[in-house]
Amino acid sequence: MHSRAIQDYIKVIFKLEQGAAVSTSAIALRMGVSQASVTEMVKKLAQAGLVTHSRYQGVTLTGSGRSLALEMIRHHRLIELYLHKALGFSWDQVDAEAERLEHVISEEMEAAMAAWLNEPTEDPHGDPIPSKDGVISMIRFLPLTGMTPGQSVRIRRVSDSDPSLLRYLGERGLYPHVELDILSQEPFGGPLLVRVAGVEHALGVGVTDRVFVELVEAIC
Amino acid sequence: MHSRAIQDYIKVIFKLEQGAAVSTSAIALRMGVSQASVTEMVKKLAQAGLVTHSRYQGVTLTGSGRSLALEMIRHHRLIELYLHKALGFSWDQVDAEAERLEHVISEEMEAAMAAWLNEPTEDPHGDPIPSKDGVISMIRFLPLTGMTPGQSVRIRRVSDSDPSLLRYLGERGLYPHVELDILSQEPFGGPLLVRVAGVEHALGVGVTDRVFVELVEAIC
């Protein structure tokens, strides 16, 4: 079994990997450790066959590295959704709890939660849950920043990195699958005016950059 | 926060402590580590104010050591019961899962499970669940070994140390709160004959030593 540290590194590498290899400094920044620690750990990961690495070039996940990452992400997002649906956690609390639980749950617990949730495909923030055999939706949604007045959009995903942003959104009913009308965009970095369930909100760029949407087909 | 290793040691010491101080060798045996490791860790526990220790004498939990032990035990047993009731785990599976989960759940998760379970006081094996403020039932039940024919008894607790024993008991409906009639005791270490829900079973001493009961008041 891979250590908790290894699991965390692999998850971070997966999230940073966008086609290209990942730099050690990017990993160090995201993990909050020194670059030297990353270099050292990367050697261990390569040793274990989880990544490929050539000195001074970046790091790339191997097949088994990717599998491990997806397993951890599946655990994490299933746990988030389970805590929300079964135990009444609010969506800003679930990430921290899942971060610790994801490393210790058994296959049986994963399966039991997935069954209870009816084999779900997305977590409370709209992030896709990989299937047991490692299939994950790769759909990219559009940032709310940049939508033009007159459009109707549906929220599909929200950044889960800041609990206070989640509380802010929650208080205004801005959850995945909720529809918005884009009313207007104030200039010079001003807010985006939107209408949700008949109520208007002025959303700053710090919000709209972290909310992702799809266009709603006009009903003709 | 105390490390997982510290939490495990404290739990073991609590379980071994029966009025008297606990020897390092007893801890080593139970933890499956060398005595040297125990000596070393005991120093750390004393340092942290969790135990008192004088060289070559045993170890005794302090107030905060006892609190920590009870907190871990509360986590463990709540998790066992939750997995059983909410996720359909069988009672022989819950211990292993709880052993890992008990170290990582938050206060919120503990509270949410306890509320969902309606503030329970015993786990699936009949072991008492300490309350949030550290109160735990100290009732000792009688080993089924030694009950005399003609008595009616109610199972109250079962040793959870052997999953195969739990499966054996489960297959025969021998759960806590089930009533038995003691029919006869075969001599020379022979089996105890009991009747459960109209069905007779011959239970070996390896079973009856690990099942604990209370007498059922006769209905006059």
Add this chain to the structure above:
DNA sequence: AATATAATTTAGGCGGGCCTAATTATCTTG
């Protein structure tokens, strides 16, 4: 092409938790 700057790696150290082997304290018994 030469050099400054930035990224990466190596060197050497530290604490946690474990080990074996050697030593010391306590208990038991002739």
Add this chain to the structure above:
DNA sequence: CAAGATAATTAGGCCCGCCTAAATTATATT
């Protein structure tokens, strides 16, 4: 009571995952 047996401790090492400081390699600029 002394000697052997047993229990507990110390000494010295190992692996993991982290650190800082120093060296090395890549890249960007002139």
